[in-house]
Amino acid sequence: MVDETPFPPFQVAGGLLSGVKPGDGDTDTLDEAALVKVVGGDRKLAGELAQLFLDDLDNRVAEITAAVEARQVDRLRAAAHALRGSAGSLRAGNVRDASGALESMASSGSFEGAMHALNALDLALTSLRPRLAKMTGRA
Amino acid sequence: MKILVAEDDAVTRRMLVVTLERLGWDVITAEDGNAAWRVFETLKGNDVPEIAVLDWMMPGIEGIEICRRLHTTPGFELVYIILVTSRGGKEDLSYGLAAGANDYIAKPFDPVELEARVRVGQRMVKLQRSLAARVTEVEAALAHVQRLQGLLPICSYCKKVRNEANYWEQVESYFTTHSDLDFTHSICPQCTEKMLREVDALPV
Numbered sequence: 001m002v003d004e005t006p007f008p009p010f011q012v013a014g015g016l017l018s019g020v021k022p023g024d025g026d027t028d029t030l031d032e033a034a035l036v037k038v039v040g041g042d043r044k045l046a047g048e049l050a051q052l053f054l055d056d057l058d059n060r061v062a063e064i065t066a067a068v069e070a071r072q073v074d075r076l077r078a079a080a081h082a083l084r085g086s087a088g089s090l091r092a093g094n095v096r097d098a099s100g101a102l103e104s105m106a107s108s109g110s111f112e113g114a115m116h117a118l119n120a121l122d123l124a125l126t127s128l129r130p131r132l133a134k135m136t137g138r139a
Numbered sequence: 140m141k142i143l144v145a146e147d148d149a150v151t152r153r154m155l156v157v158t159l160e161r162l163g164w165d166v167i168t169a170e171d172g173n174a175a176w177r178v179f180e181t182l183k184g185n186d187v188p189e190i191a192v193l194d195w196m197m198p199g200i201e202g203i204e205i206c207r208r209l210h211t212t213p214g215f216e217l218v219y220i221i222l223v224t225s226r227g228g229k230e231d232l233s234y235g236l237a238a239g240a241n242d243y244i245a246k247p248f249d250p251v252e253l254e255a256r257v258r259v260g261q262r263m264v265k266l267q268r269s270l271a272a273r274v275t276e277v278e279a280a281l282a283h284v285q286r287l288q289g290l291l292p293i294c295s296y297c298k299k300v301r302n303e304a305n306y307w308e309q310v311e312s313y314f315t316t317h318s319d320l321d322f323t324h325s326i327c328p329q330c331t332e333k334m335l336r337e338v339d340a341l342p343v
Contacts, residue, residue, distance in 0.1 A: 038154070038247075038249070038250060039154065039157065040161065040250070042157075045153075045157060048153070049150050049153060049154065052149040052150045052153060053149075053150050055149070056148075056149060078196070081196055081225070082147070082148060082196075084225065085148050085151060085194075085225050085246050085247075086148045086149075086150045086151065088225065088246055088247040089148065089150045089151040089154055089246065089247045089248075090150055091247065
């Protein structure tokens with residue numbers, strides 16, 4: 001079987017680390033309109049989904065970080081894949097792409113540039129967290 | 140109709156469940172592959188979900204392995220399986236379908252597409268049920284035909300039987316043609332006695 005590798009890691013990381021400071025309307029960080037549309041216009045449900053994402057986020061990031069530090073390919077692939085899927089469902093594009101880059105690295109068996117990709121993920125999450133907190137009404 | 144949603148990601152699982160429940164379907168959830176398999180084993184022979192929406196990669200038993208198990212376990216073969224996957228490569232999809240998935244949907248899923256694919260599954264389930272009912276009817280009809288064939292006309296005097304072509308033939312010839320029987324010829328004690336009496340009565 002062949003795993004697809006859709007996220008060139010340096011391209012994603014470079015884009016995220018280029019100094020762009022996303023605002024509330026930044027759809028790359030979070031396409032809130034798309035998310036609300038997907039849930040049939042139900043903003044309350046969108047807020048609930050944001051909270052579900054935040055509930056799992058710290059554990060997921062810790063697992064990814066631990067996998068990179070331990071250089072464990074399968075562990076990184078599974079953890080990054082899980083975050084990519086969740087971020088994709090939430091229409092959080094930058095986090096999806098950054099975790100996808102880490103998943104691609106793991107699939108290719110290489111940890112070259114992994115710290116750079118981790119930084120990219122951290123940056124993407126820094127932008128995303130307040131947007132999600134606002135959706136949950138806790139900002 | 141009952142649908143099992145097995146997805147480890149809470150966000151995606153919630154979205155799947157809400158989408159399907161809003162369309163009026165009865166949804167059961169499982170948070171990983173082991174829990175999904177337990178649902179099937181618990182409901183076996185009772186009220187098994189007709190459709191399973193399975194995440195490909197999840198902790199415990201992966202969705203692809205559940206596909207294989209469902210298609211090789213009596214009572215589960217007809218479950219319609221939709222794999223949810225972010226693995227979009229053609230080889231991956233071919234692998235998933237070969238393992239027994241009936242369909243797949245890409246993550247992040249689109250609710251309209253999900254509905255359309257589940258409705259296809261619903262039609263397939265109805266068709267399978269209808270076919271199963273027809274098979275039962277045909278089996279009952281065949282059993283009835285076999286009983287009719289069991290009413291075999293036989294001549295009261297010469298004991299020949301009337302075959303399907305409406306010809307009278309010897310009973311041993313009939314049964315040799317219509318069954319696995321082979322006859323060995325002998326003479327019963329009563330006929331032996333009768334024959335001996337007839338021989339004795341012959342003029343010397």
